[in-house]
Amino acid sequence: MRLGSDHVRVRVPATSANLGPGFDALGLAVAHYDEVEVKALGSAEVTVEVTGEGAGELPTGEDHLVVRAIRAALDEVGAPQVGLHLTCVNRIPHGRGMGSSAAAVVAGVLAARMLVAEPQALSDTVAFRLASAFEGHPDNAAPAILGGATVAWTAPDGPHATALPVHPGVTPVVLVPPHACSTRTARGVLPAMVPHADAAHTAGRAALLVQALCHRPELLLAATEDRLHQSYRAQVMPGTAELVRALREAGQAAVVSGAGPSVLVLEDATSGDAGARGRAALLGPVAPDGTTPSGWRVLTPGIATRGALAERL
Structure with missing residues (x-):
C-alpha cells in the first residue's frame, strides 16, 4: 500500500482504567488530551520534539512509543516505512495511571491511518487490536479509541470492546x-x-x-x-x-x-x-x-x- 499524505495530526484523550472493580475491563476517556503532529520525510531521519509531560526524558528517535506504533501500523497494511518528524504536545501525566502509554500507541496507529492511501485498512477494529497488543490488555485502548466509557474483553479471536452510554450526571x-x-x-x-x-x-x-x-x-x-x-x-x-x-x-x-x-x-x-x-x-x-x-x-x-x-x- 502506498502513502496518501505526508502531514497528519492526532488528538488522543487520557483514560482511566478499572474504575475500581472493573479490573482490566472497564475504562473511561476523559477530556485531557495529548496532540501529535507527524510529517513523513523523504530521508530515513527520525526526530521527535516533545513539550509538556516527559520533555527531556522520553526517547527522541526510533525508540519513541509513537514512532514504534506508527511502524507497526504501517507494517500491518504493507505500507512503506519512511523517515518521520514528530511534534508531541503531552498533557497526560506519565506514570500516573491516566493511560499515557495507550494514548501514545493510539496516536501512532491513527497517524499511520491518515498517512496511508487507504485509511479504512486501519479501521477502529484493527487499531484496537494493534494498540491492545502493545499494551498487553485492552482496557485503556478501548476508551482512547471509542471515547466515553467502555467494556473490553479478550477472546480467542483477539480483543473486543463495546461502548456504554454514560449518564449525563x-x-x-x-x-x-x-x-x-x-x-x-x-x-x-x-x-x-x-x-x-x-x-x-x-x-x-x-x-x-x-x-x-x-x-x-x-x-x-x-x-x-x-x-x-x-x-x-x-x-x-x-x-x-x-x-x-x-x-x-x-x-x-x-x-x-x-x-x-x-x-x-x-x-x-x-x-x-x-x-x-x-x-x-x-x-x-x-x-x-x-x-x-x-x-x-x-x-x-x-x-x-x-x-x-x-x-x-
Missing part, C-alpha cells in the same frame, strides 16, 4: 499526585490468586457499576467497591490508598485510576459542590491551575465522549 475528577508509579510495579504486587469471596464481591460490584454509570449515578459509591487489586497496591502507593479511603469515608466514589497512583472520583452531579469541599478539606484549597498545597493536582476535565481524532494537514 456522572462527572469525573482526577487527583494527580506529584510522584509516579510504573504499571509494572503496580502489577507486580498483585497476587496470583485471591479469595473466592473477594472475587465474587468484585464481580457483583462490577456488574452494578455498569448500571450506576449508565442509569443510576446515586449507586456509584457502592458500585465502585473493590477487593481485587486496590488493597494489594496500597503497599507501593500508600498515599493513594489513604486518599481513596478518606474520600470514600466522606461519601465520594473514589478509586485508584488505572494502575495508579492517581485517584479517580466519579461524582454524581446531584451532590452539588460537596465533593469539592471534601477534597479541599483533605488536600487544601485548589488554585486556578489545579494545584494544591499537598502537591496533588485536581483535574476536572469532563468525559471525552469522542475518542481519538486524526486528520490530514
Whole structure:
C-alpha cells in the first residue's frame, strides 16, 4: 500500500482504567488530551520534539512509543516505512495511571491511518487490536479509541470492546499526585490468586457499576467497591490508598485510576459542590491551575465522549 499524505495530526484523550472493580475491563476517556503532529520525510531521519509531560526524558528517535506504533501500523497494511518528524504536545501525566502509554500507541496507529492511501485498512477494529497488543490488555485502548466509557474483553479471536452510554450526571475528577508509579510495579504486587469471596464481591460490584454509570449515578459509591487489586497496591502507593479511603469515608466514589497512583472520583452531579469541599478539606484549597498545597493536582476535565481524532494537514 502506498502513502496518501505526508502531514497528519492526532488528538488522543487520557483514560482511566478499572474504575475500581472493573479490573482490566472497564475504562473511561476523559477530556485531557495529548496532540501529535507527524510529517513523513523523504530521508530515513527520525526526530521527535516533545513539550509538556516527559520533555527531556522520553526517547527522541526510533525508540519513541509513537514512532514504534506508527511502524507497526504501517507494517500491518504493507505500507512503506519512511523517515518521520514528530511534534508531541503531552498533557497526560506519565506514570500516573491516566493511560499515557495507550494514548501514545493510539496516536501512532491513527497517524499511520491518515498517512496511508487507504485509511479504512486501519479501521477502529484493527487499531484496537494493534494498540491492545502493545499494551498487553485492552482496557485503556478501548476508551482512547471509542471515547466515553467502555467494556473490553479478550477472546480467542483477539480483543473486543463495546461502548456504554454514560449518564449525563456522572462527572469525573482526577487527583494527580506529584510522584509516579510504573504499571509494572503496580502489577507486580498483585497476587496470583485471591479469595473466592473477594472475587465474587468484585464481580457483583462490577456488574452494578455498569448500571450506576449508565442509569443510576446515586449507586456509584457502592458500585465502585473493590477487593481485587486496590488493597494489594496500597503497599507501593500508600498515599493513594489513604486518599481513596478518606474520600470514600466522606461519601465520594473514589478509586485508584488505572494502575495508579492517581485517584479517580466519579461524582454524581446531584451532590452539588460537596465533593469539592471534601477534597479541599483533605488536600487544601485548589488554585486556578489545579494545584494544591499537598502537591496533588485536581483535574476536572469532563468525559471525552469522542475518542481519538486524526486528520490530514
